[in-house]
Amino acid sequence: MNKKTKITTKKRPGNISRRTLLGGMLAAVVLPVKELFALETDLAIPDDPTKVPGPGPSPLGKRSGFENPVRKPSDISSRTPLQDLHSTITPADLHFERHHAGIPTIDPGKHELLIHGLVEQPMKFTLADLKRFPAVTCTCFIECAGNFRTGKEEMTPQDILGLTSQSEWTGVLLSTIFNDVGVQAEAKWFLAEGADAAVMTRTIPLAKAWDDAMIVYAQNGEAIRPEQGYPIRLLLPGFEGNMNIKWLRRIELSEEPYMTREETSKYTYPVKDKIRMFSFEMDARSIITYPSYPQQINKGYVEIRGLAWSGRGKVIKVEVSTDSGKTWEIAKLQEPVLSKAHTYFRYLWNWDGSSTEILSRVTDETGYLQPTLKQLVEVRGPNIGGYHMNPVTAWQIRKDGSVLFKPENYTK
Amino acid sequence: MNKKTKITTKKRPGNISRRTLLGGMLAAVVLPVKELFALETDLAIPDDPTKVPGPGPSPLGKRSGFENPVRKPSDISSRTPLQDLHSTITPADLHFERHHAGIPTIDPGKHELLIHGLVEQPMKFTLADLKRFPAVTCTCFIECAGNFRTGKEEMTPQDILGLTSQSEWTGVLLSTIFNDVGVQAEAKWFLAEGADAAVMTRTIPLAKAWDDAMIVYAQNGEAIRPEQGYPIRLLLPGFEGNMNIKWLRRIELSEEPYMTREETSKYTYPVKDKIRMFSFEMDARSIITYPSYPQQINKGYVEIRGLAWSGRGKVIKVEVSTDSGKTWEIAKLQEPVLSKAHTYFRYLWNWDGSSTEILSRVTDETGYLQPTLKQLVEVRGPNIGGYHMNPVTAWQIRKDGSVLFKPENYTK
Numbered sequence A, B: 001m002n003k004k005t006k007i008t009t010k011k012r013p014g015n016i017s018r019r020t021l022l023g024g025m026l027a028a029v030v031l032p033v034k035e036l037f038a039l040e041t042d043l044a045i046p047d048d049p050t051k052v053p054g055p056g057p058s059p060l061g062k063r064s065g066f067e068n069p070v071r072k073p074s075d076i077s078s079r080t081p082l083q084d085l086h087s088t089i090t091p092a093d094l095h096f097e098r099h100h101a102g103i104p105t106i107d108p109g110k111h112e113l114l115i116h117g118l119v120e121q122p123m124k125f126t127l128a129d130l131k132r133f134p135a136v137t138c139t140c141f142i143e144c145a146g147n148f149r150t151g152k153e154e155m156t157p158q159d160i161l162g163l164t165s166q167s168e169w170t171g172v173l174l175s176t177i178f179n180d181v182g183v184q185a186e187a188k189w190f191l192a193e194g195a196d197a198a199v200m201t202r203t204i205p206l207a208k209a210w211d212d213a214m215i216v217y218a219q220n221g222e223a224i225r226p227e228q229g230y231p232i233r234l235l236l237p238g239f240e241g242n243m244n245i246k247w248l249r250r251i252e253l254s255e256e257p258y259m260t261r262e263e264t265s266k267y268t269y270p271v272k273d274k275i276r277m278f279s280f281e282m283d284a285r286s287i288i289t290y291p292s293y294p295q296q297i298n299k300g301y302v303e304i305r306g307l308a309w310s311g312r313g314k315v316i317k318v319e320v321s322t323d324s325g326k327t328w329e330i331a332k333l334q335e336p337v338l339s340k341a342h343t344y345f346r347y348l349w350n351w352d353g354s355s356t357e358i359l360s361r362v363t364d365e366t367g368y369l370q371p372t373l374k375q376l377v378e379v380r381g382p383n384i385g386g387y388h389m390n391p392v393t394a395w396q397i398r399k400d401g402s403v404l405f406k407p408e409n410y411t412k
Helices: A018-023 A127-132 A157-161 A174-181 A206-211 A373-380 B018-023 B127-132 B157-161 B174-181 B206-211 B373-380
Strands: A030-032 A044-046 A112-117 A123-126 A136-143 A164-173 A189-194 A201-205 A214-219 A233-235 A248-254 A269-271 A274-276 A285-290 A300-309 A315-321 A343-351 A356-364 A394-397 A403-405 B030-032 B044-046 B112-117 B123-126 B136-143 B164-173 B189-194 B201-205 B214-219 B233-235 B248-254 B269-271 B274-276 B285-290 B300-309 B315-321 B343-351 B356-364 B394-397 B403-405
Touching (some): A112 A174, A123 A174, A127 A214, A127 B300, A136 A233, A164 A174, A174 A206, A189 A206, A201 A206, A269 A373, A285 A356, A300 A356, A300 B127, A315 A343, B112 B174, B127 B214, B136 B233, B157 B285, B174 B206, B174 B214, B189 B206, B269 B373, B285 B356, B300 B356, B315 B343
Parallel strands (some): A112 A248, B112 B248
Antiparallel strands (some): A112 A123, A189 A201, A189 A248, A214 A233, A269 A274, A315 A356, A394 A403, B030 B044, B112 B123, B136 B164, B164 B214, B189 B201, B214 B233, B269 B274, B285 B300, B315 B356, B356 B394
C-alpha cells in the first residue's frame, strides 16, 4: 500500500493504556438485544463478551442476529442484495430466483434425464450416473434476461438489477454426455426441458454443448438448491438465465429450434421495426454497489465498489466517473478475473463534498463497451422492452452525502 | 472431452418415445416424504412435479430436504464435511469451528479495534472505519494446526481432517492500517487479541503484516459468521488457524513475541528432543474425498477427486496412486489455482475390481512434497504430537467396492 494514502479515521488520544481499555469491561452485564436485531430470539449482547463464555459449536452455522441480508421476493422472482455483498460468490440462499410455476419438489433418487432425438443411442441418466462422469467446475454468473428496472430515485442495486448472481457450479460437461450418446450429423440444436409445473423449455444451438455447456449438480460445493434446479440444471455460461433450464429432465437434439413459448412470445424484444429473438449472450454490464441508495457517505476518501461482468468472456476494463460522466478513471479489478464471471472493481475517490453523479462502465474482451440508455434507444428504437437492457447506471451524490439512483426516461 | 472415453452407464432401450416417458406421469399423487428426508416438515414429493405448482420465491433459500450436510460438533470444534463438497469454497454455515470459550455475541456498532504499542499514533477503529479503507479480497483456506486424526478404518475425510475450510475473505490489508497508525522502527512482532471469553492471543511476525495479513469483515461476500469472528477477524493466509484471531479487538506492536499460552503451552510440538514453536505455515497436504469411507464404488471408471493445499503458496502438482503407492499419475487441477488455497484435483481411474489402496500426494511451489507418516516420524521422532501433521492419506478399496480409511500406527 502507498504510505502516502492518508484516510480520515476517528483519531483517539494517544495514550490509551490497557488498564483504561479494560477498566470499563469488568461488569459482565447481559443486555437484551434491540428489537431491530432480534432475529435470534435467544440473542443477548453481553456488555463485555470476554466475561461470558459463548455458545459452542453447532452442526450448521447461522448469520449474526445483526445481519439480515434478504432477497426481495415478488410472486415470480426474488432478487440478490448486491449492495450487501463484498465479493463475487453469491451465498446460495441469496441467489436470485425466477420461477414460472414455483419450485418443484423432486426426489433425486427417482429423477432421470432423458437424452433423445438426433442421437445414436437415446439414454436416460440418473443423478448417480451423471456424478460418475469426469466433473468440472465453472465459476460464472447467471443473469435473468429481464434484469432491468428503473423509474424512481429510491432504488437499490438489488431493485435495479438484483436478478444476477454467481456460484461455483460443478457437474459434467454436456459434450461428455453428448459424446456418450453419440450425436447425429444433422443435429444443430437441442431442446432442454424442466420438470417444473411450467415444463420450461428452450432450444439452444448445439455449438454451445461443444463449447462450455454443463449439467450441474453442485453449487458452491454443495448440492444445488431447490430454487436453482435441484437435483440438476443446465448451465450455459454467459447465456440468458432463462435458458439455463432448472430441474432438467429432457434434452432432445434436432435440426431446427423448437420455437417454444419462451423463445417466441417471451424473451424477444423490438429492435426498431423488427423483433430480435435468440439473443443468447448477456451483454457486458456494471454497477456501482457502494455507494448506492440508501447509503450515506462522508467527505474525504470513499472507495467506490461494484460488479462488472460479460456473457462474452472476461472483463478487461472498468472505468469510473465521479464528475457525471465528463471524465473516466480506471478502476482496480479484483484478481482472478474469470471469463463470464462477476468481477469486483474498486476505485478510491476523494469526495470534496459537492453534489455530483458517479457512474461505471465496463469493456469486455471482445472490445464491447457498456452503452448508455440513450445509445440503446438509438439502436433499438423507442419501444425498447425490458430484455437485454444493460445501460450505464448513475448514482446522484448530494451535498449531505445521501445517494440516490438516477432513473432515466425512455419511451416504452 | 476425449471421444474414446466410454463410461459405463445404465443403458436403456433405444426407442423411448415422449408418450411412453410422460405416460406414467399423469397422476399427480402427492406422497408423504420418507422420515429420512423429513427435515422440512411440510415437504411432500409429488409423483409428477410438472402437475403441481411449487412454492414461490422466498427471502432466504433452504437446502433440499434430501440433503443434509452438517459439521460434526464436539465440545470445542466442528468439522467441515469435505466428502460432501464438490469444489473449493466452503458454504459459510459449514466452515469448521474451533473455539476456546464459545462464540461471543458482539454488537458491531460498539466493537472497536485498538492498535497500540510501538506505533506513532495509537488508534481505535470501528467497523465503519475499517470499511472505509481500500478493500481487498483473498480466497484462501484456514486450517487448524491440530487437524489430524487417525485410529480406525471407519473414518471419513471430515473425521480425519475436517478442520480446514475455504472462503472468499474481504477486508483491509493490515499494512494499510499499519501505514495509517505508523510503525516504529523497533517493532518486529505484533500481538493479536480476541474479544471472546478465552481472550485468545497470539504473536505474529511483523513481516506477515507487510506481506498479506488482513483484517476481514466479509466471508463469501456477506458479513463474516459469528463463529468465524464476527464482526472482524485477523486473516493470515497460510498460517495455522489459531493465529487468525477471531473477534479481533486489539493489536499491540512489540520488539519480541509475547510468549502467550497458545504459543508456548499449546501449538508447539516435539521434534526429537526439542520442542518446535512458532511454526506458522501449514505444510502442503492433500486428501482424496471421493471415493472415501463410507462410499461405495462400482467396477469401471471412477473419477478420483480431492483437495490439495499449501500454506506456502500454490499447489503445482497432485499425484494419485491407485496401486498402493507403487506408481503415481498426475491429477488434473481445477483452474484457477490460487496461492494458499484449496485446489480441487481429479483423476479418472478404471477400476478392475481388485482390492487395492488409493493415495494422493501434493507438491507445492516451494518444491515441498507431502510426506508419509513414516517420514514425519523419522524427522520428528516417535513423540510426534498432533500439530502440523500432514501425512499422505490412503484409502483401502475392497473387492466389494467398499472404501475404508487406512489408519497407520505411530508411537505417541
